[in-house]
Every structure is written in structure tokens, then in C-alpha cells.
Amino acid sequence: MHELHDLKDASRERVEMVTIDANDSTGTSVDGIGTSNINPTIPAKFHGTSADDHEMRTMGRHQELNRNFHFISILGFACTLMSSWETTLTTITFGLLNGGPAGLVWGYVIVFAGMLTVFASVAEMASMAPTAAGQYHWVSEFAPPKFQKILSYAVGWICVLGWQTAATSVAFLAGTIIQGLLVLIYPDYIFEPYQGTLLCIAVASFSILFNSYLAKKLPLVEGFVLFIHIFGLLAITITLWTLAPRNSAAMVFTEFDNGGGWATTGVSVMVGLLTPVYALTGVDSAVHMSEETRDASIILPKAIIWSVIINGFAGLFMTITFCFTFGNAADILTSPTGFPFLQVFYNVTNSKVGTVLMASILIVNLTSCTISSIASASRQLWSFARDKGIPASNFVAYVKPGWNIPLNAVLISLAFTVLLSLINIGSSVAFNAIAALAVAALTSSYQISIACLIAKRLRGDTLPARRWSLGRFGIYVNCIALSFLFVVWFFSFWPESAVVTPITMNWNVVMYGGVVIFATVYYILVGRHYYNGPVVLLKREL
Numbered sequence: 185m186h187e188l189h190d191l192k193d194a195s196r197e198r199v200e201m202v203t204i205d206a207n208d209s210t211g212t213s214v215d216g217i218g219t220s221n222i223n224p225t226i227p228a229k230f231h232g233t234s235a236d237d238h239e240m241r242t243m244g245r246h247q248e249l250n251r252n253f254h255f256i257s258i259l260g261f262a263c264t265l266m267s268s269w270e271t272t273l274t275t276i277t278f279g280l281l282n283g284g285p286a287g288l289v290w291g292y293v294i295v296f297a298g299m300l301t302v303f304a305s306v307a308e309m310a311s312m313a314p315t316a317a318g319q320y321h322w323v324s325e326f327a328p329p330k331f332q333k334i335l336s337y338a339v340g341w342i343c344v345l346g347w348q349t350a351a352t353s354v355a356f357l358a359g360t361i362i363q364g365l366l367v368l369i370y371p372d373y374i375f376e377p378y379q380g381t382l383l384c385i386a387v388a389s390f391s392i393l394f395n396s397y398l399a400k401k402l403p404l405v406e407g408f409v410l411f412i413h414i415f416g417l418l419a420i421t422i423t424l425w426t427l428a429p430r431n432s433a434a435m436v437f438t439e440f441d442n443g444g445g446w447a448t449t450g451v452s453v454m455v456g457l458l459t460p461v462y463a464l465t466g467v468d469s470a471v472h473m474s475e476e477t478r479d480a481s482i483i484l485p486k487a488i489i490w491s492v493i494i495n496g497f498a499g500l501f502m503t504i505t506f507c508f509t510f511g512n513a514a515d516i517l518t519s520p521t522g523f524p525f526l527q528v529f530y531n532v533t534n535s536k537v538g539t540v541l542m543a544s545i546l547i548v549n550l551t552s553c554t555i556s557s558i559a560s561a562s563r564q565l566w567s568f569a570r571d572k573g574i575p576a577s578n579f580v581a582y583v584k585p586g587w588n589i590p591l592n593a594v595l596i597s598l599a600f601t602v603l604l605s606l607i608n609i610g611s612s613v614a615f616n617a618i619a620a621l622a623v624a625a626l627t628s629s630y631q632i633s634i635a636c637l638i639a640k641r642l643r644g645d646t647l648p649a650r651r652w653s654l655g656r657f658g659i660y661v662n663c664i665a666l667s668f669l670f671v672v673w674f675f676s677f678w679p680e681s682a683v684v685t686p687i688t689m690n691w692n693v694v695m696y697g698g699v700v701i702f703a704t705v706y707y708i709l710v711g712r713h714y715y716n717g718p719v720v721l722l723k724r725e726l
Contacts, residue, residue, distance in 0.1 A: 222247040225585050233479045235651075236314075243315055244721025245475075250400070250588045253477040255487060257403035260410030262470040262491035265556035267354075268463040268499035269417050270549045273525040274357045275459045276506060277517060278616065278680060280524065282456030283449075284441030285431070285507040291453060292503045295460040296496045298668035303467050303492045304654060305634050305665045307485035310471045311650035314480035316567040317718055318471040319343055319629040324717035325648070326636035334707070336717040339632050340568045341703035345696070346625030347561035350466060351597060352384070352604040353618045354557050355391070358550040359383030360615070364521035365543055369536055375522065377614075381605045388601040391555040395562065395594045399587060402559065409552040416545035417498050421505045423542065428509035428532040436507045443517075444681040454671075455678045462619050463499050465626055467491050469560040472567070485652035562597045566590035572714040575706070607691075616680055620692040624676040631669045638662045648724060 221241060222231055230250035231237075240247055253261065272292075279288040309322045320343060324336035360380045366373050394402055442452040470487050474480045510516055510528050519527035529539040569580035584591040608614035640647065641659050654661050679690040707715070 223249075223583075223588065226250055226588055230588075235479055235481060239314055239481055240475075242723050243313060243321075243718065244723055245315065247475065248583050248588065249316075249476045249590075251476055251478045251480075252400060253403050253473060253483075255483050256410075257407050258470050258473060258477050258483060259487045259490055260406035260408075260413075261403075261473060261556050261559075262467050262487055263494055264406060264409045264413055264549060264552045265469040265560065266464065266466055266491060266495045267413065267549050267553040268495035269502035270413075270546050270553070271354075271357070271463040272459060272499045272502050273506065273546065274361065274523060274550070275462055275619065276524055279456040279459030280510075280513055280517065281441070281443035281680065282446070283453040284439050284443070284513070285436045285510075286438050286440045287453040287456050288459065288503055289437060289507055291457050292460040292463075292500055295457060295464055295672075296500060298665070298672070299461075299464045299496070300492060301661050301665040302630055302634070302669060303488055305637065305658075305662050306468050306471065306630065307488040307652060308650060308654050308658065309633060309637060310468075310474065310484045310488065311481045311652040312648040314471070314474040314477070314484055315718070316472050316475045316563045317571070318468060318474075318564060318567075319633045320568065320571075320573075321718040322633045323636050324719040325722065326633075326640045328639065328643075332719050333712075333715070333717050335632060335636070336719070337573060337707055337711060337715055338700075338703065339629050340571070340573045341699060342625050342632075343564050343629045344561075344568060344574070345699045346622055346629060347472070347557070347564050348597060348600040349604060349618050349625065350622040351388070351554060351557035351561045352601045353462075353615065353622050354550055355388040355554045355601055356380070356384045356605060356608065356615050356618065358387045358547055358554060359385075361523060361526070361543060361547055361550070364523045364526050365540055367521045368526060368530060368539060375520070377609050381608045384605040384608070385602050387551055387554055388558065388598055388605075390551065391558050392594060392598050394555045395558050396587070396589065396591060399589045402555070405552070406556065409549065412545065412552075413549055414494075414498075416549060417502065420542055420545065421501060424505050424509040424528075424532060428528070429511065431508050431510070433508075436504070441513070446682050454675050455680070457672065457675060458616075458620060458623065460499070460503070461623055461627075461672050461676070464492070464496060465623055466557075466560075467495075468626070468630070469556060472560040472563040475563075482651045558594065558597050558601075561600075562590055562593040565596065566593035569593065571716075571718060573711065575710075577714070617691045617695070620676045620690055621695050624673055624692055624696050627669050627673045627676065631666060631673060634662050634666050634669070638666065 221237060226247065230252050232251040236251065279291065283291055313321050313325060315321050320336045320340035323339045324332050327335045362383050363375060363380050367375055394405060440449050440453060442449045444452050444455055446452040467488050470484055474484055477483055511531060516524035516527045521527055526539060526543060529542045533539055566581055568574055569577040574580060580593050580596060582592045604618060607617065677690060677693045679688060681688065
């Protein structure tokens with residue numbers, strides 16, 4: 185049923201390809217086929233296909249979670265987690281201040297193109313090893329043998345940091361949009377940072393319900409929110425194009441601004457790339473749900489690519505629409521709501537009710553994004569715990585029988601969100617630091633994973649079997665992605681403006697460095713005695 189074929193890419197590497205029986209690849213259950221590899225509490229309908237069973241065995245894993253995601257539901261999961269047009273609107277301040285309208289538009293185009301190469305690389309690796317471990321598994325398998333253990337351990341910690349901060353940043357956006365609406369509706373309302381923190385915690389707590397009691401309904405919810413994600417975009421853009429006065433095309437496509445006071449406008453534009461990068465980061469979320477996805481090795485890469493395409497073009501459309509309709513940049517950047525897009529909505533509709541209705545679409549989608557982010561964050565944390573990568577690994581890796589979800593990891597993800605949201609009380613630019621930290625951590629994990637894959641290709645090693653491949657272009661796509669990621673990672677540590685105070689400082693670099701130092705110390709004292717990395721479990725000969 186499984187036949188191995190050898191191919192050669194541009195680097196003349198030998199590549200194993202596996203062909204799965206047509207019935208199995210379209211969803212035949214593996215009932216009776218190696219069911220001892222499956223948690224006995226998992227209902228038969230959630231067992232997955234024989235391809236899933238084979239891949240779990242080659243990775244030395246047992247199926248512990250329900251495979252209840254199919255193509256549409258995992259596509260909805262990835263699309264709503266990215267929420268590119270929504271996060272573009274909500275983080276527009278950074279790009280509008282650093283780069284202006286032209287910087288936003290052309291910066292988005294460049295980032296979109298770069299991210300396509302990144303996630304094409306991620307999609308291929310996901311097909312090679314569809315595991316919740318994601319990046320740290322790939323590093324463990326692809327890195328040179330003497331670096332496999334330490335590098336995969338580092339990437340595991342970086343991914344924990346990236347996904348926990350990503351979940352917090354989205355909850356923060358949803359919560360503070362509600363606070364911004366209160367400012368608009370009640371002019372006497374005072375925008376207090378602690379209230380934004382409490383709203384952030386409330387959104388995250390609500391999201392926990394869908395990641396615990398309602399976990400089995402999550403695929404259905406994601407499919408529904410995908411509908412809102414697409415038609416919400418149309419509702420808002422049609423309103424803006426119909427009612428708003430238009431900025432000139434010359435302004436939108438040629439006017440660059442250096443509101444951050446940097447030495448050159450070019451540097452300002454690079455700093456402002458945080459807006460599109462944040463909007464297009466995180467499609468690897470689907471990877472961390474791979475052990476809950478049916479026929480994962482082919483469904484995941486397709487969902488990853490389609491989610492990048494859908495979100496990429498949706499975000500670009502919203503960016504161009506906003507730049508044509510925002511009016512005067514100085515006025516909206518100083519909006520008392522804290523969000524330029526809320527001021528634009530109000531200016532265009534001249535109605536508080538209309539503004540609330542339009543903003544509610546974003547709140548719903550960003551809440552769904554928080555649900556997905558916590559799901560991905562908890563699965564990545566759970567996977568790293570089962571490999572003994574963090575303190576209290578046995579507790580974190582616990583899977584609740586019957587529910588078949590990593591409940592403790594879900595609750596710890598909520599605790600991380602609560603703690604990180606407290607930063608908002610002491611810093612007026614807390615979101616920038618948290619969002620930049622998520623970008624820095626996740627792009628680091630992509631860089632190291634892709635670099636290890638490039639190294640394996642250049643060594644001429646046989647790559648693992650996969651059902652979705654970049655073929656002969658793989659090495660070139662990987663190299664472009666790696667170069668792009670380094671630039672993005674470098675500028676993610678920069679503050680919003682050249683004049684830095686303790687309050688406006690981008691504390692991302694301190695938090696990133698602190699986690700790296702903690703992980704290093706823990707590894708030296710404890711981790712190296714227990715953590716070996718996923719590579720020791722591999723059985724690629726099966």
C-alpha cells in the first residue's frame with residue numbers, strides 16, 4: 185500500500201515520496217489497523233486515516249487527541265487565527281506612523297510575497313512530519329546530529345514564547361477595541377489601562393470555554409467564523425468605498441512618511457513593517473493542530489497555502505481600501521478611541537450605532553482568533569511537555585480522558601495571557617511590545633527550521649516522505665524565505681519612534697532575551713538530563 189519513489193531536485197538530492205491508497209487518503213478509517221497506537225477513549229469516528237496512523241508510527245507517537253478537523257474546518261481555523269484584514273486595521277497605527285500610506289501598501293505587498301515563500305516551506309515540512317510539535321520536531325530531525333538536541337530545545341522554548349504572546353496580543357486587541365468603543369459612545373469615559381487589561385482577560389477567559397467544554401464543537405465554530413471573516417470584509421470595505429471621501433491615488437501609492445523621526449524614510453518604512461508582518465504571521469497554527477486533523481499530511485499543506493492566499497489578498501484589499509478612505513492621517517492618529525480605524529468608521533458613517541456594528545465584526549473575529557490562538561498555543565506547549573522540555577512536564581502533558589484535550593496546557597495558556605496582559609498597566613505601548621515579541625519569537629522558529637532544512641538539502645541527505653512537495657524549487661524557496669525572515673526578525677526589536685523613553689521602549693528585546701536566558705539555564709541544570717528531542721523516537725524505516 186505504501187510505495188517509495190526517489191526523485192532528484194535542483195540540488196540532486198534523493199527524496200522519498202510515499203503513495204497512499206486512494207481510499208485511505210480520502211478518509212478511510214483505520215479501525216482495526218494498528219488501533220493499539222490510538223488512545224482507547226477516542227471514538228472510532230475520530231481515529232483518522234491509515235496515512236495518519238502510519239505517520240504517527242514513523243514519528244514514534246501515539247494518537248492521544250481526537251482527529252475532528254477536516255479541510256474546511258482547519259482552513260477556517262488558520263484563516264480566522266491569522267485574521268489578516270482585521271489585524272491590519274487594528275495595528276494600522278504602527279505602519280501609518282512609520283511609512284505612511286505608500287509604506288503600508290508597498291510594505292504589505294513585499295511582506296505578502298515573502299510570507300508566501302515562508303509558509304510554502306512550512307507546508308512542505310508539515311507534510312514531512314505532521315505533528316503538534318511543529319518547528320522543534322523539524323529542527324530535531326533536520327539539524328546536523330551534534331546540534332539536534334540543543335537547537336530543537338531552543339526552538340521549543342521560542343515557540344512557547346511566540347504562541348503564548350500571540351494569544352495574548354489578539355485578546356488584548358479585542359478587549360481594547362471594546363474600550364475604544366466606550367470612549368466613542370461615552371465622551372466622559374476615562375480610558376484606564378487596567379480596564380483594558382481586565383477586558384483582555386475576559387476575552388481570553390471566554391476563549392477557554394471553547395478550548396475545554398466546547399472543544400468538540402471547535403471545528404464547527406471555525407467553519408462558521410470563516411464565513412463571517414470573508415463577508416465581514418465585504419461589508420466593511422463596501423461601506424468605506426461607498427460613503428468615505430477618497431484620498432488621491434498619488435497619495436496612496438507614492439506618499440511615504442517618517443513619523444517615527446528615524447534617520448531616513450527607508451528605515452521608517454522597515455520599522456512600520458510590523459503591521460503587515462503581524463497580520464500575516466501565524467499560519468503554522470494549523471501545524472500545531474495536526475494531531476487533530478484527519479489525513480493531516482496532505483490536508484495541512486493545502487490549508488496552509490490557501491489560508492495565506494485568502495488572508496494575504498484580503499489584507500491587501502483592506503490596506504488599499506483604508507488608505508484611500510482614512511481622510512487626514514493626523515486626525516485619526518490622535519483619536520481618543522486609541523484606534524484610527526474606529527475614528528474612520530465614525531467619520532464615514534457619522535453614526536455611533538453604525539460604528540459599533542462595523543467594529544463588532546472585528547470583535548467577533550478577533551475573539552475567534554483568540555480561541556484559535558489559545559488552541560494552537562496549548563497544543564504546542566503540550567507537545568513540548570510530553571518531550572520533557574519544560575518544568576512540570578508530566579502535569580502540562582496531561583490529556584483529560586474522554587475530553588481528549590490537553591486541558592492543563594489550555595489553562596496554563598490562560599495564565600500566561602493574564603500575566604502578560606498586566607504589562608498594559610505600566611506601559612502605554614504594551615501591545616506593540618507583545619505583538620513584536622510574538623513576531624520575533626515565531627519568525628525565529630521559522631528561520632531555524634528552514635535553515636536546518638536547507639542544511640539537510642545541501643548535505644544531500646534523503647528527505648522524509650511527503651505528499652506535498654516544492655520539488656526542484658524547494659532549495660530556492662527556502663533560501664528566499666530565510667533571507668526575508670532575517671530582515672523581519674531584525675526590525676521586530678525596534679521601537680515605534682527614534683526618541684525612546686522607558687515608557688515607549690520596545691521591551692520585546694528584554695522579554696525575548698530573558699526567556700532565552702531562562703531556557704538556557706534550565707537546560708544546563710535540568711533539561712539536558714531529560715530532553716532528547718523527537719528525533720530519538722523516529723522510525724522512518726516503517
